[in-house]
Each structure stands twice: as C-alpha cells, then as structure tokens.
Amino acid sequence: MVMLKSLSSSMNAKISGTGTGDEVIVLAHGYGGEQSFWEKIVPCLEEKHQVLLFDWNFSGACSDKLQDNGHTFDPIKYGSLDAFADDLVTLMDEMNIKSCVFVGHSMSGMIGCIASIKRPQLFNKLILIGASPRYINSEDYEGGFEASDIEQLLSTIESNYQPWATAFAPIAVGGKDSLLAEKFERSLKKMKPEIALAVAKIIFLGDYRHVLDKVETPCTIISTTNDVVVPSSVPYYMQKNMINSKSKVEIIDVDGHFPHLTAHNEVLNVISKVIDS
Template sequence: MDLRRRHHVTFAGRDDAARSLVFAHGFGTDQRAWAQIWPAFADEFRIVLYDHAGAGQADPAAFEQHRYLTMDGYARDLNALLDELRLQEVVFVGHSMGAMTGILAAIARPEQFSRLVGIGASARYLDGPGYRGGFSEADLNALYRAVTTGHDAWAEQFAPVAMGNRDRPELAEHFANTIKRVPTDAILTVLCSIFQCDYRQAVQRLQRPLLLLQTRNDAAVPLEAAEFLHQAIDGSTLRVIDAEGHLPHISAPERVLEALQDFVRAPG
C-alpha cells in the first residue's frame, strides 16, 4: 500500500522549501492536533503531517495488533514513510507517543533527522526503584479494566485529567470525542504499547539535538520523567513552559510556539 494513503499524509507550507518539518501526534489525537502550530512555519518549511496506524484517517487495515505491541512499530512506520517521501535531515516535532516514535526512529536512522522536539515525552511511564514514571502497576491495571468495561465512560474520565485546564471544559470534551472514535481493541493495544514500554536505555543512543518541552503540571508525565529523559540524552535541552496538562500544543499553543520556534529554525 502507498504509505501516503496508509497514514493519510497531508502537506502544507512551501513545496520548494529546503527543509521539511514533520509532525507526529500523540495518543487519542490525530494530525489535526497541530492545527495551531504548523502555520507558524509554513513560509519556511515543507510541512508534513500524518496519522499513526489506528488513529485519525489512517487506513483501518494498517493497524495490525502484533505490529503495534511496542512503540518500535510506530518508529518503523516513520522511517518507512520518510524513505517513501525521500526525506533526509528533517526537523521533527512529536507529542507524547509521537515524541518517542521520533526518538526511536532517529536512533535507527539518524540520517533522516537533523533535530527533534518532544512534547510531553517519556521513556517509561511505570514507576520503578529510583524512578518515577507517574503510574503504578495498580494504576495501569485499573486503567485497562476501565477501558475494557466502558470505553466511552473511560474516555470521558481520562480526557479532563490529561488535558487539564478545567476552566476550559470544551478542550477535554473534544479530546474525549477523538478517543471514542478509536475501537476498544485498538485503544488497549496502543495503551499497552505506551505504558508497558521501557526505553530508558535505548534513548541514550540518540545522536541528534533534542528539545524537550514539559508543562508545569502534566498528569501523564511528571517532571521527574522529563528530567530523566533530559539527563539520559546527551545534548538534549529541557524547557518547562508556563502551561498545564499533557497537550499544551492544543491548550496553550502560543507557549509552545514561543518555546520551540528558535530551535526549529536553527540551521543544520
């Protein structure tokens, strides 16, 4: 299958731009999550947006459960997509699982990337000895049970916690509705691939500049997890932005743009 159709790839910006800016969304969203971010770079970059398998308008047949039991499947998709588009040394911006997708893809194929931005990124969500990922085994077991017994009800509970910004309930409502569109079996597979992963050793092999953006209050990724990632990756930069919630590119796009624009536009 044509990977552009498989992942519902869309383009914006300048077709003749010397550099490409690739965006990868996080769990429960799709490429539309970047609608308030990419236009700021449209005059300088070729913009590439796509949907992960199992999300948005990606071809439903693309989601094969055995392929996406870990984040590595999404990283292989990204590498293959960049090959099909014949893109090298891209500037990459990813959110949450999208951020880890980019990091793993850049470790496997460093020539495809020049620099990366990770928003709300984590190498490990499960707590462990000397490490705070934000979730205990009991937390995750309860989460999986809740999804299995009531997909829509769980989405309505999870969305406000992840989004934060309780004074703007329309943000969480929109997020919950996008989660509800994903079939329950696909939701469980994606959640397992995210929450059961442990890339704390793997991320140390990244050899490209990385900017980590973290909000001051993220229910999904505590600051300690972001700090671990920063310390594990040589040459990375961690910026805590004045925003809350796990999806600041949606809830506080002006803060995200302020934090990433110089990094994205830097030469090389």
C-alpha cells in the first residue's frame, strides 16, 4: 500500500508572518496563477498576521510534486469547484488553522464561498477578488460571454494553448506593465494543456449562482473598473443574492483582472479595512 504524502506538502503550503492570534489570512490564487502572485501584498500582511500561501494542484508550480506525492489532478474527481473546496478545508485542517480571513482571486472566490458553507466555523470573513458565479449570459443574468464565445474559447485552449496564453495574458492583466503580463503568461504556460482545458471547462461552463444565498460568512467583493473577464454588474449581483446583509462591494479604479498585481496598495487597503472591521 502506497501512503500519500500530505496535501499541504503537495500544494507547497506554508505559513509565514509574525501574528500571534488564532486567525490566519489565507491567500488563494486563481486560474493560471500560483502563490507568487501575492508577493506584492504578503510582506505587509506578514507584519501583523500569519499568512497561508499555497498552489492549487492545477498550477504548474506543483505538477511534478503532485505526481510524486500521489495527488495528481484528476479531471473526474475535479469535475466542479466542490472538490477544490474540499481540498481547501483539508489543507486548513492539516495546517491546524481554526479560523481565517480568506482572500480568493477569480475562481478561488467561489471555491472559498463553497468551503465556507461546508465548514462555516473556519471562515470568519471572505474577500473575493474578481470572482464570478457564472460566465455565460442568460435572459436574467449578465455573465459577460455568450455560450458561443465560451465554446470558441475552449476550442482555442484545446487546439492552440501556448499561442492563446500569449494573447490572453496581457488582456487579462490589463494596464501597461508588460512585466506583469509576462509573469501571468509564464505561469499559464507552466500548466499542462490538458489540465488547463479541464479547469477552464469547470470555470467557464459552471453555474454557481445557487451557492450565493447559502453563504453566511461576511463577504467583501473586490472588482476593478474594467475587467474583461467579469462585467461590472457581477459583484453587485453577488452582493444582492448573498444572504448575509454585511456583504459589500469595493471598486478599485484600475484595469484588468489582477488588482493584487496592478494596484496592490488599494487591495491591501481593502483587506486591512475588512480585517479591522
């Protein structure tokens, strides 16, 4: 019988910082990312708090280690965001975290919401950056894309992943900092194309709107003024449909889907305000 190594080891999880309280700040990256995407905000957070960083198993930052440890990405197991939420809860248990402020970027926003429903006592506050419960438009909802747009997107990822990553990165990051776009491009290209496609299907074909009214944890939704991935109406839709009246929306005046890279001081201000409230 082969014993699996810990999930935390496979996911490159580590806790840093000088905080002494029970509450930990958990930072979860999104699609195509890795934990280094938080590098601009971690030093400031570490001054007062303990911070948990990790890489999701689809990230190119831990694919080889997953193979060695027996925690490879299985498209059948990971057919929805629920499996990632289970991993998040397991990871926090392994790291002996009893309570956290969870900060989730993009797909991790909804993963955090689902995990908070499974284990509400673990999550004191949720901060969602560029999150969306649904990307496809319908009669009563603006997700940002028509079904045909998503079909074309997935087809391109499947047939021309590397060129797609090169084209998508600067559009998604926004702004004029080519180094940040190149950082996202490199991270995207570290993902195995078949895994990138499988995770893209989970994200862009999924519908998690039904989750919103089950989220009882106070939630702050951070959006930018011009995000090509998530329309400006989505954070307000999420706020309206969340059961907790304490949920709020914070708009940061910057382009793109990665404000923690392109406007990190503004993101830090929001996180600090949430923690202190």
